[in-house]
Amino acid sequence: MRIVSLLASGTEIVDALGLGESLVGISHECDHPPHLLDRPRVSRPRFDPEGLTSGEIDAAVRQAMVEHGSVYEIDGAVLEGLDPDVILTQAVCDVCAVPTDEVQEALGGRGIEAEVVSLDAHTIEDILASITQVARAAGDPDVARDAGGSLRRRLDAVQAAVVDADPPRVLGIEWFDPPFAPGHWVPEMVELAGGRNLAGEAGQPSREVSWGEIGDLDPDAVLLMPCGYGLEAARADADAHAKQLARVAPRAVGEGRAWVVDASSYFNRSGPRFVTGVEILGGLLHPDRLPAPDPAVAAAWSPPA
CATH class of the missing domain: 3.40.50.1980 (Nitrogenase molybdenum iron protein domain)
Incomplete structure (x- = not known):
């Protein structure tokens, strides 16, 4: 099983389930846990937020959405080279992480065959359900129980x-x-x-x-x-x-x-x-x-x- 996580919470869920050895790629914003941060980064933001005020970041986000429909972009070559079986993404917020539709587009453009698992949590129960969702996609649903x-x-x-x-x-x-x-x-x-x-x-x-x-x-x-x-x-x-x-x-x-x-x-x-x-x-x-x-x-x- 080869998992690519395109959102920080997905990477943390993979770790909580003890599936870190299956994680082969992560997003640009994944920063926890430390022992999984050596994986290749598969996404990047369309602008550098370093040094910007919150107002400037808000303006840059709005401009990126108008111009590109997304704040982030996927490195298709890196993703293809990782040959994933499962890709974790989300459709809750286009500003927070790479959205599901952009992942689907990248897969189609490269002919990559992988299961896209969209972790679309809006509530606490949804977050807890996402843990089970990842475990099932990884083929080991029992690890979610503990x-x-x-x-x-x-x-x-x-x-x-x-x-x-x-x-x-x-x-x-x-x-x-x-x-x-x-x-x-x-x-x-x-x-x-x-x-x-x-x-x-x-x-x-x-x-x-x-x-x-x-x-x-x-x-x-x-x-x-x-x-x-x-x-x-x-x-x-x-x-x-x-x-x-x-x-x-x-x-x-x-x-x-x-x-x-x-x-x-x-x-x-x-x-x-x-x-x-x-x-x-x-x-x-x-x-x-x-x-x-x-x-x-x-x-x-x-x-x-």
Whole structure:
């Protein structure tokens, strides 16, 4: 079995299932786990985001979609040389990873025969189902039982710890310029961790909002989770939008209940580490009931002096 993963969460699922030896190629954005990152990269972005502000990235993404219909491109020669049996991709978000239709086009153009497995998770249950989906495609459905069971037990432990706690009202912000409210599985993560999500719908795409639209919510807590950003990048972008954030959530910011998180690793991806994200949120929202998260993955934020 030869697997190519064109999305970061797919690579993490392959590892969680113990199928790393079958992984022969990965995407440009795969960055975990370290021991699988020596595989050939099969995709690349159409622009270099390094050094761009969130507003500039948004503009570049929109331009790439207009000009090419996609933010990424596949290296067909590399893909053909890898001779995959299974290719993992997705059709949830054309901006987040290589979309399924682009993979199908690349296969047709090169005459590559491979099973394309689209991991189209919109909810937490969908993420857990994706683990089984990958295991079945790899011809070993039984390996999903242990991986999925372990994740569910960890989620149950968080829920049990916060079940009778007073839920703080939580505003998540998934992009700053323009601002986006989180969708898909993130609102569920907030609820599982003992919070009440204020903006964005579970199972629906993340939604562009205005600062004015979220300005009257007066949240108890704010999660600063720009899509695709690690902790330090999220902090820098929050600092760049400090005035807007302070105006939207003055009470939460003033009371020390605004946090930047490693969104790329634990919130944006439909892979196994979303469970760690729920544990992180539980520790932030209910520190009297759950362990505080590692400062390397979540930290308090306040406007720079």
